[in-house]
Amino acid sequence: MTSLRWRKFVDRFWTLASAAGVLAALVPLASLLWLVVSHGAAGLSWTFFTNLPAPVGETGGGVGNGIVGTLLLVAIASVIALPVGIGAGVFLAEKGNGRAGELIRFVTEVLSGVPSIVIGIVAYGLVVARMKHFSALAGGLALALLMIPTLARSTEEFVRLVPGALREASLALGVPKWKTSLLVILRTAAGGIITAVLLAVARAAGETAPLLFTALNNQYWNLRADQPTASLTVQIFNYAISPYEDWHNKAWTAALVLLLLVGVLNLLARILSRNRMEGAR
């Protein structure tokens, strides 16, 4: 039997140890935020959001086309990835206990482990090599391939969280299985799935590697899926590797804009999921 003082000491020790762990995890995050804000905030202005990039030597200019391009790429990726990812997730949760489920689960795991640059090569081979030029479609496809496995797995998790009693309630009313899955189960899991979608979108918006040789880049505005498109991330990459001081500063500011974009998406996910939870309570 250990003494009370010893147990109190052990308790204190582990409390402090875990607090230190939290601190260690927060330091890099805080310093990263500080670095981006301190370097990038100076360049923030209205024109930075609305203007096209300025040529070397000229001051001013913005990343307006990059913001629009990122949104376009993410939209294309979502159109492809949402039906496939959510559909696969529902299948895994509802019918995924057999051979087919095992196989799909294994494939999604492998796919989520594939480096994003390799995904970019696949999109290059599938789209760019055939169309003979870079395009937003190729970039969107690459991002979609990145989103699908995470979407499928998180949809599966959220669908599995729906109590079996609700499924039984629906089936006992004489509702067919497919309608039960779509109108009762999916609807109940919708809050969680929306969160998963927004997180997947946020992650896709922050990717650079799969865009380098798919969407490439574009100095001008583009809203066409079959044309090369600018994106915030590739813009940051190009600015950062340039030899010009002005462009380095713009890279910092663009990074800040990207962080804000991703931050807003995350925040939105939080708010939506919290509202859902309260609605369900």
Place this chain on the structure above:
Amino acid sequence: MTPAQEVATRIPHDAQKAAQGPVAPPKPAVAPPSPPVGGATAEREEPKLRISNLKAWYGSTLALKDVALVVPPRSVMAAIGPSGCGKSTFLRCLNRMHELIPGARAEGTLLLDGEDLLSRQVDPVLLRRRVGMVFQRPNPFPTMSVRDNVAAGLKLNGVRGSHDEVVERTLRQAALWDEVKDRLDESALGLSGGQQQRLCIARALAVQPEVLLMDEPASALDPIATAKVEDLIHELKQHYTIVIVTHNMQQAARVSDQTAFFYMGELVEVGPTEKMFTNPDKAQTNDYVTGKFG
């Protein structure tokens, strides 16, 4: 046809039968092959449910062994017995919810108005609209309002239009209308447990079933809510045939016309409730209802 209309059409039929007097012999076609059970009603009327040789498995485990019984229309049959005795399995065979469990299957004859429910021709989805079910724990749909919960069976099955009339009628039938009429558009989860359970009963009634299965409908409720549900069962049996599973023997005695005692997957005895609780034929039944085991 609304249940009220159904009853209206049935009444002359019943009166005719009653006019024949209790001494009138049952038609040969109606004579039950299994030991006759139940009171005068069972002999006078064609049974709503006629079950024989019913066996149910979970994988290779035989959970229900050769059950045979008859439920007359507009009566309450209570299934009692210790945990794991097969009474819930029995209930879930009646609307073919049993077969939804992976590896589970059922065999035998299960006649609803003479139609074999276990035959391949019967679509379990359509069957479940005729045989409604209320579960042990209240399970309203969390994303739907009170109104939408009641109308869920109609809406999900694609019945269009306003369901307000059905909602009001079934909520009244479930003795819940006065408590929720001002909060029809609020979340169903805002209701108390007892109200939620009555809401689930209204939801089951909205599909206009002929038979209502209740799987320990009051076991998650407090005594006052339980009393309300039991009163409700008395009301509902004027229109519906009810099969109720219960752990609570006093409840079975209070609400049912007939009682079936299950033990270890077998139907030990079935008979009029009063007889089952005072003078059962089998010693095992007597031991159970007097609290010697279980």
